[in-house]
Amino acid sequence: MFRDRSLVAEGSRLRRTAPLLVPVVWGAAAVAWRLWCPLAREPGLPMRVATSAVFLTVGIGIVLGVRYGLARELSRVRAVADATQQVLLRPPPARLDGLSVAAGQLSASRGAVVGGDLYEAVATPYGVRIVIGDVRGHGLAALGAVVALLGSFREAVHDEAELAGVLRRLDRALGRHLCERAREEHPARSGRAPEHPVAEEFVTLLLLQIRPDGLVEVLDCGHPAPYRIGDRRVVPVPVGEPLPPLGAFPLPADLEPYPAVRLLPGETLVLHTDGAEEARDHRGRFFPLPTVLAGAAREAPAALVRRVHAALLRHTGGRPADDVALLVVRNDRVRVPAQPAEPGLRRTRPAPSPH
Incomplete structure (x- = not known):
């Protein structure tokens, strides 16, 4: 060998x-x-x-x-980078349990196709579960945390019946990763000061569950709220009281998902990282994400992702200052109205007994 x-x-x-x-x-x-x-x-x-x-x-x-x-x-x-992206940030399936899904990322590191943002969508017996997150910093230095979180998420969504259990699994996975990083970066072992200290690393994260009836439950760890598009109206989705980012503070003992909204058939949910709304042009103006989403309200999820990415590149002159990840979900489930019973199948009242 x-x-x-x-x-x-x-x-x-x-x-x-x-x-x-x-x-x-x-x-x-x-x-x-x-x-x-x-x-x-x-x-x-x-x-x-x-x-x-x-x-x-x-x-x-x-x-x-x-x-x-x-x-x-x-x-x-x-x-090699393309193969890494296909494994690490693999494109989500176009259809998940009656939902149309699309995602994409723009990396702020020149020549990189992966960075410090993460996303994933998985269909489970409990509903479609989605995660989107942003590791502090960007580029190749954040890949270790992305790998740890996505690997844990892809297992936990099938094992944990409660959304809070999934979040605790992600928190433990990140904690193990940070402990390993701390050992590797200790000056006694590496001989130099760490370029990205573990003590400064944390992850903002949004964990969602879309139930078969369209109810969206949310656990928000300091991440920007998603937008809902319906009837050409773009409104932010309420996410309840935010939790601290993962890695910064311990999770509270009581974790209760927030019932954010009911995603009706034909409506779209847009999840994003803070790099989208904080992107600036040469005059210092922020990127108008809600306005761009309103102009692409009738687009399919994949086309909407491309539209937003193109607008972001124009706004920043082709050089975004931070990684940008988008994940778009549209409810394509058909609401079947109640049908009246057929005449031949109506229950007839039994004839009265002569006795």
Whole structure:
């Protein structure tokens, strides 16, 4: 097994150095031309022009070889990042128990496709359960907390009958992650001060449950409230008294989900992280999220996510200052009206007994 690993590592090193092989050969040929070729030592303009052409060719070859190698490495890194996003922030199913769902994220880190925001939607026997959260900071440093929370959520939603039980599982998972981070970042072990201290890390989070009758129950840990779109009206959803962010303070002993709203057929729920409403343009004006949502009220969830992302990029000049995550849910369940009983199936009153 160790031999196989060494062979794989050797092959990887050869692939990385292969693009530089041709420039190195050209460089060796140019040096040999200059040092040992008698024609290169002859005076005169033609020989100087020939020597300059040789070295110019070598220089161009080296630049092109390095550029080709970097382009291949960047392509491999992007492929790994795309695969990571598909596993970590996988796109939710387009349909969940009669609900249309879409989600997307804009990362503030240049070249990154994942960041410090998280979201997930899962259909369970207790209803469709949704989480959206924002880890303090953004970019690759926050991925550890995102992994811990999403892994715990995907298991807990099926195991816990109560929404409060799911939240406690998430809190414990984040606590374990922070303890492991603290051990790894201790100066006695790492030899340096941590770049992102664990003591400063917390997660704002919104946990929802949409029951079959459309009732939305919410547990809000310091996260922005979602919006409800219905009849071209965009209104914030009440979430009750907010809980502290996860990781900042212990959860209270009594956790009771807040019955926020009943999502009627045709209505849409838009969950977002604070990067959406706090995004500013070059004049310092905040992004008008409710106005954009009102203009896209009739859009399908996937189209609405694209519309908001495009508007955000225009507003910020293509450079959002913080990660932005959106998750859109539309109730496509059909309300079936009560049907009158058919005449042939009406219960007839029994005839009176002659006795």
